[in-house]
Amino acid sequence: MELTLWTYEGPPHVGAMRIATSMEGVHYVLHAPQGDTYADLLFTMIERRDRRPPVTYTTFQARDLGGDTAELVKRSIAAAVERFRPEALLVGESCTAELIQDQPGALAAGMELGGIPMVSLELPAYSKKENWGAAETLYQLVRGLLKDRMPAPGTPKPDPGRWRSEGRRPRVNLLGPSLLGFRCRDDVREITRLLAEHGVDVTVVAPLGARPADLQRIPTADANVCLYPELAGTLCGWLERSFGMPVVKTVPIGIGATAAFLRELHDVLAMELPADLQIGPDGLCPAERSSRLPWYSRSVDSTYLTGKRVFIFGDASHAIAAARIASRELGFEVVGLGTYSRELAREVRAAAKELGLEALISDDYLVVEKAMAEAAPELVLGTQMERHSAKRLGIPCAVISTPLHVQDVPARYAPQMGWEGANVIFDTWVHPLMMGLEEHLIGMFRHDFEFVDGHRSHLGDGAPAGERGSVDGDRPGAVGLGDGPAPATGAAVAVEPPASTAAIATLEPPTNGGEPMWTSDGEAELHKIPFFVRGKVRRNTETFARERGLSQITAETLYDAKAHFSR
Amino acid sequence: MVVSPVSADAPSRSSDPGEGLELTRENGQREVFCGLTSIVWLHRRMPDAFFLVVGSRTCAHLVQSAAGVMIFAEPRFGTAILGERDLAGLADANDELDRLVGELLERRPEIRTLFLVGSCPSEVIKLDLAKAAERLNRQHSGRVIVLNYSGSGIETTFTQGEDEALKALMPLLPVDDAEQLLIVGTLADAVEDRFMALFERMGLPRVRSLPPRRSSELPPVGRGTRVLLAQPFLSGTARALVHRGATLLEAPYPFGVEGSRDWMAAAAAAFGIGPATVAEVLDPLVERGRRALAPHRERLAGKRLFLMPDSQMEIPLARFLSRECGMELVEVGVPYLDRQLMAADLALLPAGTRLCEGQDVERQLERVRAERPDLVVCGLGLANPLEAEGIATKWSIELVFSPIHGCDQAGDLAELFARPLRRRTLLNFA
Numbered sequence: 001m002e003l004t005l006w007t008y009e010g011p012p013h014v015g016a017m018r019i020a021t022s023m024e025g026v027h028y029v030l031h032a033p034q035g036d037t038y039a040d041l042l043f044t045m046i047e048r049r050d051r052r053p054p055v056t057y058t059t060f061q062a063r064d065l066g067g068d069t070a071e072l073v074k075r076s077i078a079a080a081v082e083r084f085r086p087e088a089l090l091v092g093e094s095c096t097a098e099l100i101q102d103q104p105g106a107l108a109a110g111m112e113l114g115g116i117p118m119v120s121l122e123l124p125a126y127s128k129k130e131n132w133g134a135a136e137t138l139y140q141l142v143r144g145l146l147k148d149r150m151p152a153p154g155t156p157k158p159d160p161g162r163w164r165s166e167g168r169r170p171r172v173n174l175l176g177p178s179l180l181g182f183r184c185r186d187d188v189r190e191i192t193r194l195l196a197e198h199g200v201d202v203t204v205v206a207p208l209g210a211r212p213a214d215l216q217r218i219p220t221a222d223a224n225v226c227l228y229p230e231l232a233g234t235l236c237g238w239l240e241r242s243f244g245m246p247v248v249k250t251v252p253i254g255i256g257a258t259a260a261f262l263r264e265l266h267d268v269l270a271m272e273l274p275a276d277l278q279i280g281p282d283g284l285c286p287a288e289r290s291s292r293l294p295w296y297s298r299s300v301d302s303t304y305l306t307g308k309r310v311f312i313f314g315d316a317s318h319a320i321a322a323a324r325i326a327s328r329e330l331g332f333e334v335v336g337l338g339t340y341s342r343e344l345a346r347e348v349r350a351a352a353k354e355l356g357l358e359a360l361i362s363d364d365y366l367v368v369e370k371a372m373a374e375a376a377p378e379l380v381l382g383t384q385m386e387r388h389s390a391k392r393l394g395i396p397c398a399v400i401s402t403p404l405h406v407q408d409v410p411a412r413y414a415p416q417m418g419w420e421g422a423n424v425i426f427d428t429w430v431h432p433l434m435m436g437l438e439e440h441l442i443g444m445f446r447h448d449f450e451f452v453d454g455h456r457s458h459l460g461d462g463a464p465a466g467e468r469g470s471v472d473g474d475r476p477g478a479v480g481l482g483d484g485p486a487p488a489t490g491a492a493v494a495v496e497p498p499a500s501t502a503a504i505a506t507l508e509p510p511t512n513g514g515e516p517m518w519t520s521d522g523e524a525e526l527h528k529i530p531f532f533v534r535g536k537v538r539r540n541t542e543t544f545a546r547e548r549g550l551s552q553i554t555a556e557t558l559y560d561a562k563a564h565f566s567r
Numbered sequence: 568m569v570v571s572p573v574s575a576d577a578p579s580r581s582s583d584p585g586e587g588l589e590l591t592r593e594n595g596q597r598e599v600f601c602g603l604t605s606i607v608w609l610h611r612r613m614p615d616a617f618f619l620v621v622g623s624r625t626c627a628h629l630v631q632s633a634a635g636v637m638i639f640a641e642p643r644f645g646t647a648i649l650g651e652r653d654l655a656g657l658a659d660a661n662d663e664l665d666r667l668v669g670e671l672l673e674r675r676p677e678i679r680t681l682f683l684v685g686s687c688p689s690e691v692i693k694l695d696l697a698k699a700a701e702r703l704n705r706q707h708s709g710r711v712i713v714l715n716y717s718g719s720g721i722e723t724t725f726t727q728g729e730d731e732a733l734k735a736l737m738p739l740l741p742v743d744d745a746e747q748l749l750i751v752g753t754l755a756d757a758v759e760d761r762f763m764a765l766f767e768r769m770g771l772p773r774v775r776s777l778p779p780r781r782s783s784e785l786p787p788v789g790r791g792t793r794v795l796l797a798q799p800f801l802s803g804t805a806r807a808l809v810h811r812g813a814t815l816l817e818a819p820y821p822f823g824v825e826g827s828r829d830w831m832a833a834a835a836a837a838f839g840i841g842p843a844t845v846a847e848v849l850d851p852l853v854e855r856g857r858r859a860l861a862p863h864r865e866r867l868a869g870k871r872l873f874l875m876p877d878s879q880m881e882i883p884l885a886r887f888l889s890r891e892c893g894m895e896l897v898e899v900g901v902p903y904l905d906r907q908l909m910a911a912d913l914a915l916l917p918a919g920t921r922l923c924e925g926q927d928v929e930r931q932l933e934r935v936r937a938e939r940p941d942l943v944v945c946g947l948g949l950a951n952p953l954e955a956e957g958i959a960t961k962w963s964i965e966l967v968f969s970p971i972h973g974c975d976q977a978g979d980l981a982e983l984f985a986r987p988l989r990r991r992t993l994l995n996f997a
Contacts, residue, residue, distance in 0.1 A: 038948070
């Protein structure tokens with residue numbers, strides 16, 4: 001038994017619903033009590049779906065338990081088949097039905113379904129979760145539809161370069177995009193375009209938009225692209241084992257990963273690597289110019305992004321991709337990396353280790369929030385829950401992963417993958433930081449006579465990360481005491497702190513009784529430091545003084561500490 | 568009213584010339600939340616209480632999805648998610664529950680009442696939460712009161728969760744035979760304050776409410792208690808209070824000007840307060856409420872309304888929307904029909920109103936499509952799909968979260984239904 005106040009993933013049958021609802025021509029009969037129909041609203045509200053999920057619930061009640069719930073299952077299956085005439089039928093149960101053991105799959109197998117392929121889903125609700133349920137459903141469905149087409153054991157693997165001898169373009173399947181996934185709709189479009197540019201066709205996209213007949217065409221492609229390992233990993237592994245289909249595993253999120261993805265694709269398909277994907281003497285490949293991110297990141301305007309502390313939490317694929325982009329492509333310092341995807345914990349641990357961190361593997365959002373607060377980041381990249389946590393802590397945040405809120409399903413084209421995805425990521429991650437700086441500007445100008453009181457941004461009263469634990473911002477008269485003139489240009493970049501004062505934040509709480517005392521000259525010196533880094537400097541100096549057993553903090557102590565931390 | 572029997576297959580239908588209402592019963596797929604959903608408003612009503620669902624990940628996911636965006640640092644509800652080990656042995660499950668409750672109480676010292684809320688899985692494995700509550704009460708005696716009720720989907724629908732929660736509080740209500748009015752059912756605090764002030768103005772001796780704002784400040788009940796139901800889904804609670812000696816007042820529910828006035832007047836009459844006093848206090852409200860309603864009535868009058876079964880508020884809302892807003896009722900669906908609790912509202916429904924108890928969602932949607940009503944009141948799972956078919960909808964869940972009771976809220980209540988229609992006239996992509 002485990003106390004859960006909020007959960008990143010739903011139960012496994014919701015994963016199965018994601019597969020059924022992503023597809024066309026599939027219907028899912030779910031043996032479940034009244035109330036479980038709530039899951040419909042995930043699709044109709046978060047995704048703004050214009051159709052109900054193709055799910056028939058038996059909605060059994062207590063009074064049915066004494067009678068024949070198996071009969072109810074059969075009646076529901078028959079009614080669903082007659083009403084919806086699906087091309088494939090999924091039959092399964094939710095947590096409660098699992099306990100009463102009606103075995104709906106076996107019941108369906110004994111029914112005359114008019115030749116409709118039926119796949120029985122056994123998704124253990126008390127040990128597994130949504131993404132596992134989705135992956136298992138996709139795998140079981142494809143396996144069920146391909147079971148008569150499996151090559152005999154010992155059949156040699158098809159040559160992934162056979163497209164050449166067959167006189168056609170190479171072709172791949174895009175596996176894993178689904179509803180309630182993160183930006184899947186746009187990623188599919190972006191990756192399809194990217195593949196087309198390199199002369200590769202897409203045979204099947206699944207589950208999003210696929211029909212059962214499309215799934216049966218999967219083996220006609222030369223390779224599978226595992227776009228979302230959380231959902232497609234199981235299926236890709238099985239297709240590799242059973243059909244000898246190679247898998248392109250790199251998730252193309254970010255510049256480096258997109259280039260690596262294209263190189264892996266060329267390699268897997270035995271295609272010649274084009275010149276623009278070859279790494280030049282400067283360590284770059286010309287194809288990167290297809291995205292603005294590399295130049296935007298190099299431009300002087302981005303100098304202020306240097307070393308920004310960023311905390312990352314999400315599903316495994318998006319968290320790993322975000323860590324790579326943040327650390328290598330934007331020059332951030334990753335101060336926390338974690339996931340709720342236990343199935344892919346190993347991969348996240350490895351990514352964290354590369355950054356000198358220990359990965360946080362947890363599905364308890366309070367543990368995540370605590371880790372976030374302790375890491376004192378300046379930017380949070382997370383799920384909708386981390387957005388809430390970050391807001392409480394007054395830290396700017398961008399959402400990079402499911403679970404989603406309706407506002408994370410934008411109307412505009414906003415992929416995460418490929419070159420355009422990198423552009424979107426640059427904008428989405430950098431804008432909240434700009435907002436953070438505007439927060440500072442408001443503080444800076446609020447004693448000017450033009451300033452209208454109550455003019456606050458959406459971040460409300462939460463102090464920006466750099467100043468947390470400090471009271472400077474709120475102390476009457478404190479601001480303006482030695483903060484220097486307002487930046488002449490007024491541009492956001494102009495308030496960039498001098499590099500020397502951007503010391504490493506510590507986790508120490510603010511000082512109080514029994515702690516080193518600030519002398520008046522120390523206090524005066526502190527106030528000469530731009531207020532948006534003042535909190536950090538105050539904390540560092542106090543830590544420094546405490547560690548050395550100093551009872552007083554003078555101006556000299558402050559500069560000693562500054563020198564110490566800037567090493 | 569003549570009721571046709573429950574049928575597993577074809578819906579049956581008969582009309583009754585007596586009351587002029589036509590009742591159908593359906594038994595098929597129900598597109599309604601389970602009783603756990605009530606936690607979403609109950610925990611806000613009683614900030615010193617914690618609601619611990621003993622269930623599965625589905626339960627946790629349901630409550631958080633129904634609650635929408637999580638706005639609390641740490642909500643006062645949670646789920647003790649059963650794992651495979653708990654299913655293997657009930658002894659272990661009880662030990663685990665004790666451990667988990669101990670940890671929870673340590674973490675949340677402000678909790679005064681802990682509700683153990685049964686779910687479908689806990690009911691099916693027969694985890695005895697009454698016994699667990701007894702045991703935990705002994706363990707944490709003096710520190711917290713532990714109660715239990717079921718919010719399971721196999722036994723309760725949506726708003727019935729509140730009925731079960733209030734029934735669980737029943738044994739704790741002190742006995743007091745003094746004259747008092749007891750308002751039963753969660754109201755928004757501001758709305759409740761307003762009713763209290765009005766009752767005081769009319770000269771009622773003592774007015775209390777259930778659930779109280781603090782779980783530890785329970786109202787007494789006894790022979791002098793007159794119960795006025797603020798919500799139409801509290802059948803079990805009403806009967807339990809009557810069993811404790813209270814008198815149940817019959818009145819329409821306080822939705823709209825008419826319903827609110829009759830509701831308050833029924834209370835006043837029960838305490839022998841003359842019509843003149845009532846009129847003196849309520850007439851200005853009625854007059855003002857009607858003024859507030861007028862612009863919305865203009866938009867709603869003559870429009871055809873279809874209510875899908877959801878919160879049990881459908882009958883009183885249908886009464887308000889037809890009588891005060893001039894809407895035409897196509898069908899009024901209810902999860903279940905409690906004729907005693909609905910008597911006053913049923914009597915005010917126009918002759919020929921089609922009632923449907925229970926649900927077969929596919930058949931009901933067929934009727935919606937055939938009838939093409941101007942507005943459908945339905946749950947969140949159905950709203951966008953119907954909108955996509957060109958049928959305007961009003962989310963019913965908003966009705967349990969918004970302050971809609973009372974004369975002062977009548978305009979706002981009508982506006983909730985008028986807004987989707989107004990929006991349609993505003994949008995123009997030509």
